[in-house]
Amino acid sequence: MNSSNEKITFIQATVVLTMTIIGVGIVTLPRVSAEEVQTPDIWISMILGGGISIVVAFFITKLCLQFKGMTIYQFSPILVGKWAGFVFNLFIIMYFILVAGYQARSMAEVLRAYLLDKTPIEVVIIVYIAVGVYIVISGIYSIVKLLQIYFPVVLVFILLMLALSITNVDFNNLRPVLGGGFIPVLKGIKPTTLSLAGIESYLILMAYMHQSKKAMKAAAVGIFIALFLYILIVIAVIGALTVDEVRLLTWPTLELVKSIEMKVLLLERFESFFIILWVITTFTSFIMNFHFASLGLSQVFKKAYKPFVYGLIPFVYLCAMYPEDINGVFKLGGYIGNMAIVVAGIIPILLLIIAFIRRKRNAKN
Amino acid sequence: MNRWAWLQKKKKQTKNGHQQVKTHGTDVFFSSSLDSNLEQLQNILGNNPDIAIRRFYINVYKVNAAVVFIKGLADKEQIHEQILKSIMLELQMRECYVKEDRATGSDIKEIIKDHVITLTDVEENNKIEDCVMEVLNGDTALLIDNVDTSLLLGTKKWPSRQIEEPITEATVRGAREGFVENILVNMSLIRKRIRDPHLVLDKYTIGRRSQTPVMVAYIKDITNDSIIQEVKKRLEKIDIDQIPESGIIEQFIEDDFLSPFPQLLTTERPDKVASGLLEGRVAILVDGTPFVLLLPVTITSMLQGPEDYYERWFVGTLIRFMRFGAAIVSLFGPSLYVALVSYHPGLIPTDLVISIAGSREGVPFPTIVEALLMEITIEILREAGVRLPKPIGQTVGIVGGLVIGEAAVTAGLVSPMMVIVVAVTAISSFSLPQYGAAIAIRILRFGMMLSAAVLGLFGIIMFAMAITIHLVKLKSFGVDYTSPFVPYQFNDWKDAILRLPYSVIKERPEMLKPKDSTRIK
Numbered sequence: 001m002n003s004s005n006e007k008i009t010f011i012q013a014t015v016v017l018t019m020t021i022i023g024v025g026i027v028t029l030p031r032v033s034a035e036e037v038q039t040p041d042i043w044i045s046m047i048l049g050g051g052i053s054i055v056v057a058f059f060i061t062k063l064c065l066q067f068k069g070m071t072i073y074q075f076s077p078i079l080v081g082k083w084a085g086f087v088f089n090l091f092i093i094m095y096f097i098l099v100a101g102y103q104a105r106s107m108a109e110v111l112r113a114y115l116l117d118k119t120p121i122e123v124v125i126i127v128y129i130a131v132g133v134y135i136v137i138s139g140i141y142s143i144v145k146l147l148q149i150y151f152p153v154v155l156v157f158i159l160l161m162l163a164l165s166i167t168n169v170d171f172n173n174l175r176p177v178l179g180g181g182f183i184p185v186l187k188g189i190k191p192t193t194l195s196l197a198g199i200e201s202y203l204i205l206m207a208y209m210h211q212s213k214k215a216m217k218a219a220a221v222g223i224f225i226a227l228f229l230y231i232l233i234v235i236a237v238i239g240a241l242t243v244d245e246v247r248l249l250t251w252p253t254l255e256l257v258k259s260i261e262m263k264v265l266l267l268e269r270f271e272s273f274f275i276i277l278w279v280i281t282t283f284t285s286f287i288m289n290f291h292f293a294s295l296g297l298s299q300v301f302k303k304a305y306k307p308f309v310y311g312l313i314p315f316v317y318l319c320a321m322y323p324e325d326i327n328g329v330f331k332l333g334g335y336i337g338n339m340a341i342v343v344a345g346i347i348p349i350l351l352l353i354i355a356f357i358r359r360k361r362n363a364k365n
Numbered sequence: 366m367n368r369w370a371w372l373q374k375k376k377k378q379t380k381n382g383h384q385q386v387k388t389h390g391t392d393v394f395f396s397s398s399l400d401s402n403l404e405q406l407q408n409i410l411g412n413n414p415d416i417a418i419r420r421f422y423i424n425v426y427k428v429n430a431a432v433v434f435i436k437g438l439a440d441k442e443q444i445h446e447q448i449l450k451s452i453m454l455e456l457q458m459r460e461c462y463v464k465e466d467r468a469t470g471s472d473i474k475e476i477i478k479d480h481v482i483t484l485t486d487v488e489e490n491n492k493i494e495d496c497v498m499e500v501l502n503g504d505t506a507l508l509i510d511n512v513d514t515s516l517l518l519g520t521k522k523w524p525s526r527q528i529e530e531p532i533t534e535a536t537v538r539g540a541r542e543g544f545v546e547n548i549l550v551n552m553s554l555i556r557k558r559i560r561d562p563h564l565v566l567d568k569y570t571i572g573r574r575s576q577t578p579v580m581v582a583y584i585k586d587i588t589n590d591s592i593i594q595e596v597k598k599r600l601e602k603i604d605i606d607q608i609p610e611s612g613i614i615e616q617f618i619e620d621d622f623l624s625p626f627p628q629l630l631t632t633e634r635p636d637k638v639a640s641g642l643l644e645g646r647v648a649i650l651v652d653g654t655p656f657v658l659l660l661p662v663t664i665t666s667m668l669q670g671p672e673d674y675y676e677r678w679f680v681g682t683l684i685r686f687m688r689f690g691a692a693i694v695s696l697f698g699p700s701l702y703v704a705l706v707s708y709h710p711g712l713i714p715t716d717l718v719i720s721i722a723g724s725r726e727g728v729p730f731p732t733i734v735e736a737l738l739m740e741i742t743i744e745i746l747r748e749a750g751v752r753l754p755k756p757i758g759q760t761v762g763i764v765g766g767l768v769i770g771e772a773a774v775t776a777g778l779v780s781p782m783m784v785i786v787v788a789v790t791a792i793s794s795f796s797l798p799q800y801g802a803a804i805a806i807r808i809l810r811f812g813m814m815l816s817a818a819v820l821g822l823f824g825i826i827m828f829a830m831a832i833t834i835h836l837v838k839l840k841s842f843g844v845d846y847t848s849p850f851v852p853y854q855f856n857d858w859k860d861a862i863l864r865l866p867y868s869v870i871k872e873r874p875e876m877l878k879p880k881d882s883t884r885i886k
Contacts, residue, residue: 011853111823115709124823131827135834145837148851272712272822279826 006141007210010218012148016205016288017222019147021198022154022229023285024106027253027278028333029195029230030237034246037188039180040173040238043231045188050227052189053196056344057219060199063352064206064215072203072351073299079351079358088347089300092203095339096293097312100286101319102336104128105329107282108320110251115275125320129313132283136291137309140208143291150280157277158229162236164260164270169239194337195230196223198285200344204292250326290316393493397470399429399510402493406433406506409497421449425456426473429510432518438503440522447483448505448518456481470511477509478516486519498576523547528554531633531655533800538675543633548578548652551635555582555648558639563587566650569600571614575607579614580650582638588645589878592661595842596647611651611658620840625808627801628841630659630666637671645879647842661841663848663876665861667802668692673864681864689862691793696806698790699736700817700825702783707732708821724780733818735779739787740811742769747791848876 008016033042067075072092077085108124116124135146178185202219206212237246237256246252257274293316294308323329395402403418410416410433420431432448456477468476478487486504490496491514496506503521528550531543544551552566563585571579581600583593599618608614611631619628632638633655638648641659649658668688673681706725710718728735746765750758770788773779790810797803809832816824839846849857854875859865871885 009852116821116823119820119823124820127820127823127827131831131834134831135837138838142834142837145845145847145851146834148853149833149837149847269712272709275822276826279823280830283830 008140008144008205008208009210010214012144013205013209013215013218014222014225015148015151016144017198017201017219018225019151019154019281019284020201020288021196021223021226021285022281023103023198024282024333025195025230026158026233026281027110027251028106028330029192030234030246030252031249032191032195032333033188033234034238034243034252036191037184038243038247039178039184040175040243041178041180041185042188042192042234042238042243043174044178044185045192046227046231046234048185048189049192049196050223052193053199053223053227054220056348057199057202057223058216059352060202060344060348061206061212061216061219063348063355064203065212066355068212069207071207071295071299072347073296074207076351079354086300088351089296091339092200092343092347093293093296093300095200095336095343096289096296097315098319098332098336098339100289100293100316101322102329102332103282103286103289104132104316105320105323105332107279107286109326109329110254110278111275113251114254114271122321125317128283128286129316129320132287132290133309133313136287136294137306139305140205140291140295143287146287147284150284154277154281154284155229157273157280158233161257161260161270161274161277162232165236165240165256168256168259169236171239173239173242174235191337194340196226197337197340197344198226198288199223200340200348201288201292203348204295394491395493395496395508395513395515397511397513399431399508402508402515403431403433405493406497406500409493410500419449421453423452423456423473423509426468428470428473431508432505433500433508434505434520435500435503438501438523439505439520440503443484443520443522444505444518448507448520451481451483452477470509470513473509474512474514474516477507482507482516482518484518484520486517488517488519489514490517491515501576502578521549523549525550534632534634534637534671534798536670536672536675539671540634540636542635544635544655544657546653546655548580548650551650551655551657552580552582554635555638555642555650558635559584559642564642567597571600571603571605572608573604573606575609577608578652579608582642582648582650583646584642587643587873587879587881588647589880592645592647592842592844592877596649596660600649608651608653610654611649611656614649614651615658620842624835624839625805626664626836626839626846627667627799627805628660628662628839628846630662630799631656631801632659633657634671640671640674643884644873645877661844661877663841663844663846664836665849667797667799667805668862670798678864678866685862685864688796688798691796692802692806695790695793695797695803696810696813697825697829698793699740699786699810700813700828702786703732703736703814704817704821704825707818712822721780721782724782727777728780729777730779731818732783733814735783736787736814737811739773739779739783740790740814743787743791744807844876849874 030042033045037045064070064072067078073089076088079085080088104125107128108121111124112119112121135143199219202215206215209215209218233253237252240256240259241249241252249255254271254274257270260270290309290312294305294312297308297312298305323332393405395405403420407418415436416433417436418431418433420429422428423430430452432444434444474489478489490499490506496515496517499517500506503523505518505520507516507518525547526545528542528545530541534543542554544554556564561584565583565585567581569579569581570576579600581593581596596618600614603614603617605613605617615629615631616622621628629649630641632641638657638659642648646659646661649660651658668685670684673685676684705713706721710722713721725732730738742765746761749761749765753761766788770784774781774784794803794807794810797806809828813825813828816828818824820827836847837845837851845852848854849861856872856875860870860874864870867885872882873879873884875882
């Protein structure tokens with residue numbers, strides 16, 4: 001897989017991060033954050049969350065710069081010892097598998113609610129995973145190129161959706177600003193930060209980057225694009241539907257899309273376009289996480305990559321099918337959020353501190 | 366690519382077996398006896414009626430000699446005027462070159478070579494096998510008694526068709542010249558357009574039995590070396606008995622034989638080859654076919670025609686937009702109809718749903734069956750139209766398209782809406798300038814229809830994703846098939862779907878990594 005002399009460029013690293021971050025959050029973020037914040041100030045929480053993500057990105061890139069050309073799977077045993085590193089790696093791999101399953105299941109749930117109400121969800125998920133395996137099997141460089149194809153598509157569709165719904169947005173629904181004080185805004189920081197989870201991909205991605213020194217910049221740009229799109233979506237959804245209503249809707253963004261009234265060409269309703277966008281955004285996150293999980297296993301056990309991709313299929317499928325109903329899916333989302341704090345926050349900072357102490361000690365000796 | 370490596374591995378094994386056979390026959394050289402040499406040649410060439418052996422006597426030196434050639438491949442006129450006449454008549458008149466009666470064999474050979482024969486190509490050769498090869502190519506071998514080498518005289522004159530307008534790639538504006546089946550003429554057609562000493566034509570002979578001449582053309586100081594090396598490496602691995610058409614070479618050297626997409630461009634137009642070469646591509650000419658291969662290919666080449674460049678820039682750009690739209694309609698048309706009508710009627714405007722439902726009333730089949738029925742009929746019609754002579758082909762088109770379509774609707778077999786969808790799709794697929802690309806889209810259209818029938822819009826999305834994934838994985842001679850779109854090569858976007866004015870496109874395509882990138886100064 002690494003035989004070619006390809007490397008991930010700056011633009012590619014940015015695109016990958018944006019596409020990894022933008023996923024299920026595109027339809028759930030307004031509800032999840034509205035539940036916590038309960039005032040229209042979610043966008044302020046978003047900005048704060050973005051700030052936290054960039055700080056996390058700083059730690060992650062600092063950590064990875066110490067081990068050029070190595071993924072976290074390769075350098076964590078060096079740093080904390082064989083067994084502790086093994087446990088760390090296994091935890092991270094579990095996280096990636098769960099995220100992949102969660103993305104697949106959420107995609108299928110929306111599809112069941114809006115497009116294919118009679119098709120069994122198993123069929124949808126199996127097809128989805130099969131197409132995912134087709135790209136995951138060929139490694140990171142092909143995946144990155146695929147994300148580059150989808151990036152403009154996603155961008156255009158989101159902006160189109162927002163442009164069409166602009167007439168429905170009532171900015172009075174966004175007022176008053178800070179009407180409930182700062183407390184609600186702070187409450188919203190956790191869900192909004194977690195919606196930007198995806199920066200942990202740099203723990204692995206930086207090993208394949210052309211100029212890993214620019215990784216911080218790429219991360220910042222990538223987070224910024226995702227944050228910008230998410231804020232626009234939140235503002236549009238809240239503005240059109242009000243906070244109180246958004247809290248009660250399962251898929252608020254889709255309700256916004258449904259409210260768009262227009263007749264272009266043959267299609268009366270914009271949902272079909274949104275479904276395309278939805279499948280693509282979840283798919284990109286899905287394949288990235290799937291790839292990281294299989295790459296992790298192959299690097300932990302120092303074996304070939306492809307068998308692990310095939311081997312992971314049943315696990316991803318089980319993760320996707322594990323939640324019994326839609327509430328179970330959201331509960332899984334909550335667990336994944338907590339795991340993300342560990343994977344993207346605690347582990348990198350811990351490793352960074354250990355690396356720092358070790359270097360100090362080495363310098364003394 | 367893995368598949369390529371696997372194929373090569375398999376081929377290598379067979380090749381080793383073949384080489385062993387070849388080493389058995391050691392090289393045989395000419396002896397100094399004319400009779401035994403002629404006998405050897407006769408043995409190899411056999412007693413075929415197209416082989417001519419003309420013995421004669423060189424009066425001045427009192428030696429026997431003979432010319433050997435193939436009737437029809439060698440130019441009789443030249444043999445007569447430049448060889449036989451010179452040796453038999455003019456040598457006698459030019460007394461000054463008669464040194465002595467005791468001139469040795471090699472003296473005679475030198476004199477004949479340097480002073481007598483007035484042909485441009487004269488070569489010495491002492492291996493019988495090589496001599497036979499050249500004779501079979503249309504050269505004439507001159508054998509002299511007491512001389513243990515033969516003189517190979519370039520008298521090639523292969524039968525050739527007149528240069529005509531290319532039928533498969535007609536343009537409104539642009540050169541009317543097309544390649545012919547003769548590689549020598551084709552070479553000259555390219556050379557005529559690029560009078561640059563850096564234009565290199567590397568000769569290969571492929572085909573154990575057919576010994577087909579194959580030329581690899583590129584411009585030395587533009588084309589990237591890695592592409593040239595890759596082409597040569599792959600060509601050298603071909604070991605086949607015969608090359609009837611460049612399509613065989615294409616199938617041997619393409620990257621992925623499971624892909625529906627063409628990985629080499631075939632063209633009959635010398636102007637297209639010339640501009641391809643100047644962009645930094647490599648051309649492969651094969652004797653016996655007017656179709657020249659151009660490589661590497663990227664996805665943009667599928668939507669481009671030579672006229673885009675000859676017309677003014679906005680015409681070219683608009684036409685490209687139209688083709689792009691046509692490609693999308695041709696790929697998605699019927700499957701979208703199937704998905705929307707049978708799965709998601711709610712997504713179509715209400716008025717339209719009612720009229721579609723009305724038109725489908727009485728049709729006994731599900732939409733997918735209806736669609737497949739019509740699509741397959743169209744494909745059969747198209748195939749029938751290609752094979753038939755032109756006037757009958759048109760009749761078939763009219764009978765098939767109009768009569769059958771109309772009758773099928775009146776009989777209630779298909780809905781009129783379906784006929785419209787299928788007709789629009791068919792017309793769209795005709796507008797693609799590349800035959801190979803149109804075929805790829807036709808194949809994928811059926812897959813798309815089936816997945817739409819199984820999973821509706823989701824099926825279409827997943828199938829489209831699978832296509833993009835395949836495209837991302839595909840490479841053509843080390844160049845990403847999706848370039849210049851992905852990875853982003855912004856400079857090349859000026860001449861991808863857009864065709865901006867020449868004052869803006871000043872550089873050769875970056876994706877081909879040319880050594881010299883300035884096109885316009």
